[in-house]
Amino acid sequence: MTAVLRPAAAVGAALCLTAVVSALPAHAAGPWDSYGFDANGRSVAGSSDTGNATALAPGSTYRSSLPVDGTVYYRLDLDASSTVYVSVTAVPGSGTTVSATDGIKVSVQDADSHFCSIDTASVGTDRRPRPLTALGARDTSRAGSRCKDAGAYYVLVERVHRAGSSSDTWGLELATASEPALKNDGATSAPEDWNSAPPTPVTGEATSRRGSSGFARATPLGQGVWRDDILPGQTLYYAVPVDWGQQLYATAELGSSDADNGLVARALVVSLYNPVRGLVDDASVVYDGSQRAAELQPLPPVEYTNRYDVSDRVSRMRFAGSYYLAVHLSEQMADRFGEGPYDLTLRVRVTGTSTVGPGYAGEPDPRGVFGVTARDRDTAAAQGPTSTDDDTAMRLLAAGGIGTGTALLMGLGVWTVLGRRRAGAQ
Known part of the structure; x- marks a missing residue:
């Protein structure tokens, strides 16, 4: 018997496809479509004053926006023992005009306006829009901190804007994390001795692995040589699990070109962020058209006591978890x-034997953020290309602006092909 595809079934399938496309997050296309916002992030509005500031819960991700003028405020209601982090990723609109010093300033203050932390991120000499990430923190682990009392704290996000730059609103992604205190007091100074000699680079055949466009779905990478394609203006995100006691080394290589059209400064930038997205x-x-390699300098093994070092590149290697590699290719590459x-090409090496963590008195939030599991390692080491949320056909449909009528036609076509295959099989 020949299988017959009924029109009602075909239309139903097409409508299902259209419903799926319509259900995609609103940020799949738009002025900030270059960045992959967390699909589960809740939308909140930043307040122009502390009295109306929206509370942010630890272990959550939020979607917001940042106007060109003024400061936006968010609130944290904290206990007296936990260290809490708030990362802020600002996303300028595609094609917007920015200067080298345009950027954001993120700070955390207590109820009496004392600063607990200040961090900044700027566009740089590339002078082209790209995601910028800065970190705020209320750290109770450091002696002498004035920010240890329970109560309300405020996250301040400020736009650094220069004359001549576009005055459009930037998108924001805020991610919070809570780190519990230790069960027992330990050392209060950073380790003095660690192996700072660069290792032999990882060699061998590269495995294809497609990067993601945001932190939330960063593509897992383990030790090895990894191959990807990158476009001018694009930022790709990868997540490398690094356990307590381990060291991470990474190099990003940009392939050669058959064109010879001058120089591009900061053509390729590779940035390393820790599990709470601190740079x-x-x-x-x-x-200049020849292959080039951007190599991160050797970093210390992951240790809790690294936080007591005065250097960010040491103190932010303070906990185990997923360390993020963000690789950005300058828009100027397209011009030249x-x-x-x-x-x-990414060359990633993780050395050292995993050790036991510092002994937290409770669970972090989100759970497991400061640790590495066997599943994390297996996923990062998996061979072959992977597909992220940013690579799916449905997202491409939405981002490409394909309308309902086209989606219906595509659904009909897909259902027709399936009907023919079933008929042939029977």
Whole structure:
């Protein structure tokens, strides 16, 4: 018997497809479509004053926005023992005009306006829009901190804007995390001795692995050589599990070009962020058409006591978990060397034996953020290309602006092909 595809079934399938496309997050396309916001992030409005500031819960992700003028406030209701982190990723609109010093300033204050932390992030000499991430914190683990009392604290996000830059609103992603105190008091100074000699780079055949466009779904990477394509103006995110006692080394290589059209300063930038999205270190290269490598300087093994060091690149290697590699290719590459895509090679090495953690008195929030599981390692080491939320066909449909009618036609076509295959099989 020949299988017959009934029109009602085909239309139903197409409507289902359209419903799926319509249900995609609103940020799948728009002025900030270059960044992959967390699909589970709750939308909140930043307040112009502390009295109306929205409370942020530890272990949560939020979606907000930042106007060109003024400061937006958010509230944290904290106990007296936990250390709490709030990362803020600002996303300028595609094609917006920015200067080298445009950026954001993120600070945390107590109810009496004492600063608990201040961090900034700026566009840099590339002078092209890209995601910028800065970290705020209320740290109770440091002696002498004035920010240890229970109560209300405020996260302040300020736009650093220069004359001549666009005055459009930027998108924001805020991610919070809570770190419990230790069961027992330990050392209060950073380790003095650690192996700072760069290791031999990882070699061998590269495995294809597609990067993601945001922190939330960063592509897992383990030790090895990884191959990807990157476009001018694009930022790709990868997550490397690093356990207590382990050291991370990473290099990003930009392939050669057959064009010869001058130089691009900071053509490729590789930035390393810790599990709460605090910037650890970055490296960049000047590109002239020949292959170039941006190599992160050796970093200390992950230790709780690294937080007592005065250098951010040491103190932010303070806990185990997923360390994020963000790789950005300058938009200027398109002007000088073509639209691409360009060959990107990542060489990742994780050395050292995993050790026991510091002994927290409770659970962090989100749970497991400061640890590495066997599943994390297996996922990061998996061979072959992976597909993220940013690579799915449905997201491409939405981001490409394909309308309902086209989706219906595509659904009908897909259902027709399936009907023919079933008929042939029977």
